[in-house]
Structure formats: C-alpha cells, structure tokens
Amino acid sequence: MDAYAADIEKVLVSAEEIQAKLAQMGEQITKDYTGKSLLLVGVLKGAFVVMADLSRQIGLPLEFDFMAVSSYGAATKTSGVVRILKDLDHDLKDRDVLIVEDIIDSGLTLKYLLKSLAGRKPASLEVAALLRKKGIQQVELDLRYVGFDIPNEFVVGYGLDFAERYRNLPYVGTLKPQAYEGL
Numbered sequence: 618m619d620a621y622a623a624d625i626e627k628v629l630v631s632a633e634e635i636q637a638k639l640a641q642m643g644e645q646i647t648k649d650y651t652g653k654s655l656l657l658v659g660v661l662k663g664a665f666v667v668m669a670d671l672s673r674q675i676g677l678p679l680e681f682d683f684m685a686v687s688s689y690g691a692a693t694k695t696s697g698v699v700r701i702l703k704d705l706d707h708d709l710k711d712r713d714v715l716i717v718e719d720i721i722d723s724g725l726t727l728k729y730l731l732k733s734l735a736g737r738k739p740a741s742l743e744v745a746a747l748l749r750k751k752g753i754q755q756v757e758l759d760l761r762y763v764g765f766d767i768p769n770e771f772v773v774g775y776g777l778d779f780a781e782r783y784r785n786l787p788y789v790g791t792l793k794p795q796a797y798e799g800l
C-alpha cells in the first residue's frame with residue numbers, strides 16, 4: 618500500500634479502528650432508520666471515502682447524493698458562508714437525510730449546510746462525521762453520530778488531503794514537516 622509511508626509522522630487513527638467504528642456506526646444507523654427513506658448526503662471531496670465504507674455497513678435500502686461547497690475566500694471564512702459549487706440532485710422534501718462528513722473542524726461548513734438543507738423541508742436531518750477536532754468548534758452543532766475526537770492537528774488520509782494528496786491512505790495521520798516542504 619504505502620506509497621506515502623515515508624511522509625507520515627504518526628498514525629492517529631488506524632485503518633482497523635476506523636473500520637471497527639464504521640461497523641458500529643452502520644449498525645446504529647440501521648436500527649435508527651429502519652422503515653425510513655434514507656438519503657446519504659456526502660460533502661465532496663473528503664467524504665467520498667467514509668461514504669463508501671459507512672454505506673456498506675448499513676443494512677438498509679438507501680440512496681446517495683453529493684454536494685460540493687467552497688468557502689467564499691479567506692477573508693470571509695469565519696462568516697461561515699459557503700458557496701454551493703455542486704448542488705444535490707435529489708429533492709429533500711420528506712426525506713430522511715443523513716449528512717456524511719469526514720471531519721468537523723471549525724464546524725462552520727456544516728452549520729451553514731444544516732441551515733440551508735433544513736430549508737428544503739426534509740423529514741429529518743442528521744449528521745454522521747468520522748472525525749471531530751477537539752475543542753475548536755466555533756458553533757454549537759448537534760451531531761448524531763461521531764467516530765473519533767482527535768487533537769487539533771493537521772491530519773491527512775481517509776479522504777483528507779494535503780495539496781490533493783494522501784486521500785487514499787486507509788488511516789488518519791499527521792505529516793512530517795518535510796512532506797509539506799516537498800510540495
């Protein structure tokens with residue numbers, strides 16, 4: 618596997634830990650959404666990996682949709698206003714929507730998305746996030762499913778990138794300083 622091994626300083630969450638957590642989360646989601654019309658919404662790009670693995674641990678018929686967002690540039694980042702680059706294909710009205718995220722950092726992206734999607738009148742709207750950085754959320758968020766609380770460090774792998782690389786690592790880790798300098 619590990620074309621990137623030389624760049625990794627330490628592994629924060631191993632591939633085995635991630636898969637075990639997603640199996641638990643999938644089981645809980647299966648119980649919670651039995652009989653409902655579940656729509657998984659992934660926020661590109663990072664969420665595509667957790668979306669693929671988590672969805673295969675959910676024992677229910679379900680549908681997928683994706684959206685792509687970007688913040689309006691550095692100056693307005695803290696305003697939490699995001700621009701929708703690719704909107705959803707599905708109408709959310711009366712659907713049970715579960716947003717799938719790889720990581721919650723400031724929480725601003727999600728806060729904005731929750732508000733925006735709630736306006737489309739889904740039957741329910743919840744969040745499943747694999748990772749949450751400890752103690753740095755700038756907003757209150759009600760997260761139904763959270764995998765791991767991690768320290769406030771820059772992390773890559775399992776969907777998370779640095780300069781678009783490392784998304785295909787099966788674990789989450791930190792980079793050695795020389796890995797930043799090499800690019």
Ligand code: PRP
Pocket residue numbers: 660661662663664718719720721722723724725726727777778
């Ligand atoms: C990451 C992540 C979340 C967002 C969280 O995406 O996937 O969507 O940042 O940050 P916040 O909690 O501070 O708002 P990113 O902007 O890195 O894009 P990518 O998924 O395409 O790499």
